[in-house]
Structure formats: structure tokens, C-alpha cells
Amino acid sequence: MKIKGDSARLIIIMVMVMAFVLPGFEHCIANAGIFTMGVSLLGHSINIAMIPLHMLFSTIGNIIGGASLAVLLYIIFR
Numbered sequence: 001m002k003i004k005g006d007s008a009r010l011i012i013i014m015v016m017v018m019a020f021v022l023p024g025f026e027h028c029i030a031n032a033g034i035f036t037m038g039v040s041l042l043g044h045s046i047n048i049a050m051i052p053l054h055m056l057f058s059t060i061g062n063i064i065g066g067a068s069l070a071v072l073l074y075i076i077f078r
Contacts, residue, residue, distance in 0.1 A: 021066075021072055022066050022069060022073075031054070031055060031058045032055065035051050035054065035055070039051070
């Protein structure tokens with residue numbers, strides 16, 4: 001809010017977005033939304049008890065993917 005320049009705001013926004021994207025957490029939030037839509041649209045045809053397990057596996061997979069990207073970027077820009 002206190003940043004006056006548009007370019008400085010854009011840089012700060014991109015840094016914040018990349019800090020969230022590189023570890024792989026953006027897909028975890030998307031998966032939570034998809035599961036919520038699935039439960040609300042399909043009702044009882046999906047096993048609601050399996051959602052935390054699916055979220056756990058998708059979070060672990062996204063962290064591994066984000067870490068792989070971070071290692072690759074480290075090697076490239078080292």
C-alpha cells in the first residue's frame with residue numbers, strides 16, 4: 001500500500017507470487033477447490049474421507065516438484 005511506483009508494486013507482487021509458486025503450494029490450493037467442487041456437485045458419490053489423503057499426496061507431490069524446480073534454478077543461476 002505504501003509503495004508509490006507501479007513498477008515497484010509489480011516487482012513486489014511478482015516476488016510474492018514466486019515465493020508461493022516455487023515451493024509448489026499453488027496446486028494444493030487448486031486441489032482443495034477442485035475437491036470442494038467435486039463434493040458439492042457429486043454429493044455422496046465420492047468418498048469424503050479420502051479427501052485428506054488425496055490432499056496429503058498432492059501436497060507432497062507438489063513440494064517435490066517445487067523443490068526439483070528450485071534445484072534446477074539453483075544449478076542454472078549458480
